[in-house]
Amino acid sequence: MTITLTDTPARSRAELVTLDVRFALVARGDDYIERLYDGGRWLEGPVYVPAWRSLVFSDIPNDRMLRWDELSGAVSVFRQPAGYTNGNTLDGQGRLISCEQGSRRVTRTEFDGSVTVLASHLDGLRLNSPNDVVVRRDGSIWFTDPPYGITSNYEGHAAQQELPTCNVYRLSPAGELTVVADDFTRPNGLAFSLDESRLYVVDTPAKHIRRFEVKDDRLVGGEVFVPCEAGMFDGIRLDADGRIWAATHEGVHCFDPDGTLLGKLLFPDVVSNLCFGGPKRNRLFVTATTSVYSWLLTTDGAPQPYDRE
Secondary structure, three states, X not given: OEEEEEOOOOXXXXXXXXXXXXXXXXXXXXXXXXXXXXXXXXEEEEEEEHHHOEEEEXXXXXXXXXXXXXXXXXXXXXXXXXXXXXXXXXXXXXXXXXXXXXOOEEEEEOOOOXXXXXXXXXXXXXXXXXXXXEEOOOOOEEEEOOOOOOOOOOOOOOOOOOOOOEEEEEEOOOOOEEEEXXXXXXXXXXXXXXXXXXXXXXXXXXXXXXXXEEEOOEEEEEEEEEEOOOOOOOOEEEEOOOOEEEEOOOEEEEEOOOOOEEEEEEOOOOEEEEEEEOOOOOEEEEEEOXXXXXXXXXOOEXXXXXXXX
16 A cells, blocks of 8 residues: 655655554554654654644754644644653653753653753763653653763764663652663664553663563563564654554564464655644654654554553
């Protein structure tokens, strides 16, 4: 099935590949995808903010965060400089949580626009460069910390790595920072299962996603869940039925919770990250190199910590 790109004369189509019949129930929807923006250098970290009816995303090398307005279609600068922000998410109150690669910290944007530093050091040593982040319903914040923001001045500030490992962290609601996994090459995207009993974490250079059991504030196990067959994995998200949607070099791959690769949405650009949004959370937003795309489909994104019963 061919998906047409709107307003992209130089890139006229993307291909939807169904590998399992179960994907057909997911992939029904628009027969086209839209390019919402094409003016970045390396776009990342999309998060949909319901209160603003907007998508906030990062343009890392340009050291800015941008905001696409769903009602007008306008794109504006949300913050610049932005600490070379990479991943973003929302906490249980709908506040923006961001991983600042250049500033080597995790921050929260308050309702008045001020920025609170949540984590920057472990045992007196600076974090490497926080990359991606998720919030659990108990209020804890979990994030990955590879060194991409300190290896050069392109996505941050060239600096020495102070910590010996690239870790996955848990920040408790009380502000206590602990290492929950330290055996990664470069941990990247991460996402909880629907019941939060499991945590999926990408190890980008290892070209796979690992799956951990969550025991209170600890991670157990960590076996390889799925390998990447198209370059490397980056960001990941879950839909309302627990399927895992993963950014790869060729596009977005959709996995069943049993590990079966159900299908792919191929893009003309290297895909970095994705999220679900829109009023019904059935719009998939994708950051891919210089562009942001969206696709309205027939599944919804997973419930979020800010949802109210």
